[in-house]
Amino acid sequence: MPGLRFDLRDAPPGSAALRREVRAFLAEHGRGWTPEVRGRSWMGFDRAFSRAVGARGWIGMTWPRRYGGGERSALERHVVLEEMLAAGAPVGAHWIGDRQSGPLLLRYGTEAQRMRLLPAIARGEAAFCIGLSEPDAGSDLAGLRTRAERVPGGWRLNGRKVWTSFAHLCDWMIALARTAPAGEGEPRHAGLSQFLVDLRLSGIAIRPIRELTGEEGFAEVTFDNVLLPEDALIGREGAGWAQATAELALERSGPERVLSSYPLLAAAVEVAADPVPLGRLVARLATLRAMSLSVAGMLEEGRTPAVEAALVKDLGGAFEQAVPERLRDLLDVADAPEELRRLHACVTQVAPTFSLRGGTREILRGIIARGLGLR
Template identity: 70%
Template structure:
């Protein structure tokens, strides 16, 4: 049975100076952010802000300089992410490209792919989304039906993806598709590959999905005889399942899994600072936050060391979802909604509407616990 460790990491050299630099940068921009924008956090999409972040060298921070990166550590990157999320900065235009698409291209892409895509992600000129779920393939993702068939000159793509975050706003998608049928008697996880899709290509139709909050952050994307070039394949043909699940460790372990609701906690602490009766409950929330932060920082250290912390990432996502979903209720228990300061109330109202989705995006709670059990040899 494999263990489940989270070794604490010391702050990197220059951490305090970097944190101060990021806070000063945020102070130049945050006057434009409404309480709803701050509560939206990494789901806020602002290309101008992303380009400003890129100009400071804070996108692709850990990547080689030859691709536009800054060759800084994973732990330095965590500092920037923490400050952005804590402030509720609208980082959505670069979030997925910086968090997982860029690292995937860096690790498995060809040199031509690295040269083409990574500098554009760093500058904020290319926004990426991920094509995983389909109308009939959600948690059972390996049953997906979108196909990329080899043809003269490349691949012909047909099928549908759904719940694609930012699909209507992005330039490129990395899609998990079937490139060959699973072998007779073999696993359905075989025969899957990852491909790069230009979302402006002929045959791509994007339909935003309006949710119960009235927003259109998710999309259904249809591919009808979309022609992809030969070099659209990322990594090894048929190895898409292993590539995609490894990529999700970057998605599930980051501070966005426990800081998406942070602006509400911050405004709640400020509003209740003089209320001695609220102190124990606020202290418990801060303690939970600090524990999750320590776990996420430990995972950043593992990634920096070249490890593959799949089970640790799943645990952080599961616990982080619990924390974030419970936070609006915890604030209501301390202050009636009608008595909350306006900014706190508006954040509370927005998060109360959207936080049920937190345990769905990036994998359901049941999927996370199944991963943890399997990785620990319990199933």
């Protein structure tokens, strides 16, 4: 396999103690979490919980101290994320800021943007959403139509974003918009730029969208002549595609692509009538954790493991989706204790998103095929 390797990483020194610390915190805060909260995990939004996580220094862990970070390693951060997910913690209010908006600002933002936003993200107070998908631009993101025009003193934003997780509950969006038409002979993704959008600005209408679960986890955001200040631009005008693509590598590689249905697996252990499917799932899980940690190690070294991240997300998503299905070989769900039945019902319903969000299975496999030299 040309260039595709997953070197084993060791857990960072002190990880056992760090895990104990996070477990104690979660045991205290997780007492009241219903099966529906734990089943949704990072698809759940709880500002009070995020502030408590921030107070412990577990948001922006790797960022410089002057921006409210903890200057810890990416692998230590990985340990904390794993613990949160294994417990099914409702981490959605800070997940996006910690995972990609903050790192994006660190990499491309101005000093003023960083000072203004990073400490607030790290405290668990500033919630971010991702402004990529549009009604006519999903997997084919370069076809997006939201546009930003230069006006005196800033930018005028018009267009529409959709399927934006928690947009109706967030403070900020980082939106990808067209600032210039792709020129003759240029690729379609030329002329795109990223903007920091304060979701309280006038001209923004946010309509929550009800999911099949009955929850309102995502929204449609309409921009009608929204005036953005000059300093809303992130990074370089026209460099939005490259910046957003780097963001996606972060979005695809984390333990949330392996552990989304872990609480359900753990809940089924004792009542499982057949150990064989259980053993198969556990073997997969142990292997996928090592692969995810391997990608975290590559990121720590400053590499951009786009193909490896796509591969882990594809395999991990398939595992996450297999958990509620295989569980039906383990036990008769209809006769299971109520807590387990509700968890199973919740995960079964959100499972389709595991191979949609953050790049569909088909897009990921296309990236892997390119890595194999087939495209």
